[in-house]
Amino acid sequence: MDLETLTHKSGEWLKGQGPESDIVISSRIRLARNLAQYPFLSRADDRVRVEIEESLGQKLIDLPLKKPLSYFKVHTLENIDRQLLVERQLISRELSDNHGSRGVVLSDEENVSIMVNEEDHLRMQVIHSGLALDECWNEIDRIDDLIESEVTYAFSQQLGYLTACPTNVGTGIRVSVMLHLPALVVTKEIQKVFQALHKISLAVRGLYGEGSQAMGDFYQISNQVTLGKTEEQLIQQVKEVVPRIIFYERQARTALVKDNREGLHDQISRAYGILKNAQTISSEETMHLLSSVRMGINLGLIDDLEIPTVNELFIHTQPAHLQKIKGTPLESGERNVARASYLRQRLSGRHPGEVN
Amino acid sequence: MKKCRRCSKPATLHITEIVNSEVQTLHLCEGCAQSYLSQQDQPDPDEMSPAAAKLIEGADLDELDHIVCPNCGISFREFRSQGRLGCPHDYIAFEAELMPLLENIHGATQHCGKCPKRAPDSSQRQYELIKLRNELRSLVEGEKYEDAARLRDQIQSLEVELAEDQPEANDKDDD
Numbered sequence A: 001m002d003l004e005t006l007t008h009k010s011g012e013w014l015k016g017q018g019p020e021s022d023i024v025i026s027s028r029i030r031l032a033r034n035l036a037q038y039p040f041l042s043r044a045d046d047r048v049r050v051e052i053e054e055s056l057g058q059k060l061i062d063l064p065l066k067k068p069l070s071y072f073k074v075h076t077l078e079n080i081d082r083q084l085l086v087e088r089q090l091i092s093r094e095l096s097d098n099h100g101s102r103g104v105v106l107s108d109e110e111n112v113s114i115m116v117n118e119e120d121h122l123r124m125q126v127i128h129s130g131l132a133l134d135e136c137w138n139e140i141d142r143i144d145d146l147i148e149s150e151v152t153y154a155f156s157q158q159l160g161y162l163t164a165c166p167t168n169v170g171t172g173i174r175v176s177v178m179l180h181l182p183a184l185v186v187t188k189e190i191q192k193v194f195q196a197l198h199k200i201s202l203a204v205r206g207l208y209g210e211g212s213q214a215m216g217d218f219y220q221i222s223n224q225v226t227l228g229k230t231e232e233q234l235i236q237q238v239k240e241v242v243p244r245i246i247f248y249e250r251q252a253r254t255a256l257v258k259d260n261r262e263g264l265h266d267q268i269s270r271a272y273g274i275l276k277n278a279q280t281i282s283s284e285e286t287m288h289l290l291s292s293v294r295m296g297i298n299l300g301l302i303d304d305l306e307i308p309t310v311n312e313l314f315i316h317t318q319p320a321h322l323q324k325i326k327g328t329p330l331e332s333g334e335r336n337v338a339r340a341s342y343l344r345q346r347l348s349g350r351h352p353g354e355v356n
Numbered sequence B: 001m002k003k004c005r006r007c008s009k010p011a012t013l014h015i016t017e018i019v020n021s022e023v024q025t026l027h028l029c030e031g032c033a034q035s036y037l038s039q040q041d042q043p044d045p046d047e048m049s050p051a052a053a054k055l056i057e058g059a060d061l062d063e064l065d066h067i068v069c070p071n072c073g074i075s076f077r078e079f080r081s082q083g084r085l086g087c088p089h090d091y092i093a094f095e096a097e098l099m100p101l102l103e104n105i106h107g108a109t110q111h112c113g114k115c116p117k118r119a120p121d122s123s124q125r126q127y128e129l130i131k132l133r134n135e136l137r138s139l140v141e142g143e144k145y146e147d148a149a150r151l152r153d154q155i156q157s158l159e160v161e162l163a164e165d166q167p168e169a170n171d172k173d174d175d
């Protein structure tokens, strides 16, 4: 798989399938691991980084996983290509912005991503569409076993897997679920949900990073504690809380429809209308309107558009994707024009790849 | 580095006590030091007078800041400013300061999840015991007493097995 091919397709986890996929976009589990015989990256000079990247890179490509696997030497990629992988959720911003030798292994379906020389020597993740944490755990657990048969991890009986940051030590696990919660945002009940989650030490982040303002009403819920509980217990904690949030979101949606069906239908139709007709549009506005449209499809208020298309548009209208699709670097203003044009084409049923 | 008087972990705290105008020093790991200090009302007859003055040298922050990991060379001060450790050994080198930090972040200082299959066989099974005890605690908390009773039996038979496997374990200080 090359990055040009990647630009035009979309990952399995955006297919909008799987349990509760009207609200749960994706489930993801990542593990942090380090090799016992090397210092962590803050103390690794360029030579050590090269050594780690080269030896791990080769071992990872040879893993008996579902083929094909692609390996990218991230330090050799152009800025725009690194940004593409970040927008695609396949690498972290940290891996993109780091210096020195580093890489990533990707599966063709984009479910598996194994980063080398991120904050830890290894950061591996499995991501699936919908609420599918068990599936993620079974796969990442197996991948971890396979890698472990080739290397010696830094591990202690007392503290478990040793990580560069003490916040990840122990299991090194981050269990997360991406939720689309537009009705809880509109009804302003979302703050109550956050407070409840913080009380049971789960973290909430917006899409694309740590910022408080979530783009497109997407929220990622994940565990904070990694030590003193088993992986199963930590997964269970997230699994238990998600159905409750789904319940509140559905309740809020029902209330919105009941209170003012015409008003809601109007607002959603206008959002759809702007996306289909705008001549220039920012990323923020696009995310905001796509969020309304996505909820509209789930409520049966829009019937000529599919969820997977909307999911894909959230990603494909990001800056690096637009520039890759256009095949040329674009300034912010030019991107807004290109974004509007891309949206018009996609929402009129013609794929931009096709001959006009 | 000296070993903890009560267990085999590295001693990071050195508690100096004055007993009958004689200075005595007790070398303990963080965990044992905490339980020692909290149990000062019921002292072990072998140990020193609880009424004596206590000095915990290891807990001095200025001193800790200058501790350097002999393995990677990072100082505790550097770790505090960048938030990233330098190598796996730092968890031992900075144990005295890291343990309270981990307790703070995670509410625990003992791993009980997955462990590499390559770990030596006996330690792997010691480890199994930690895991089972943890499960037992959550069963009891969840009031699943039947399951808990079954698990308790399993733990006891594993303890017996491990004791038979490792006669040298008696050499260690009791904990």
Ligand SMILES: [Zn+2]
Pocket (backbone or CB within 6 Å): B004, B005, B006, B007, B008, B009, B028, B029, B030, B031, B032, B033
């Ligand atoms: Zn001890």
Ligand SMILES: [Zn+2]
Pocket (backbone or CB within 6 Å): B069, B070, B071, B072, B073, B074, B086, B087, B088, B089, B090, B093
């Ligand atoms: Zn070190």
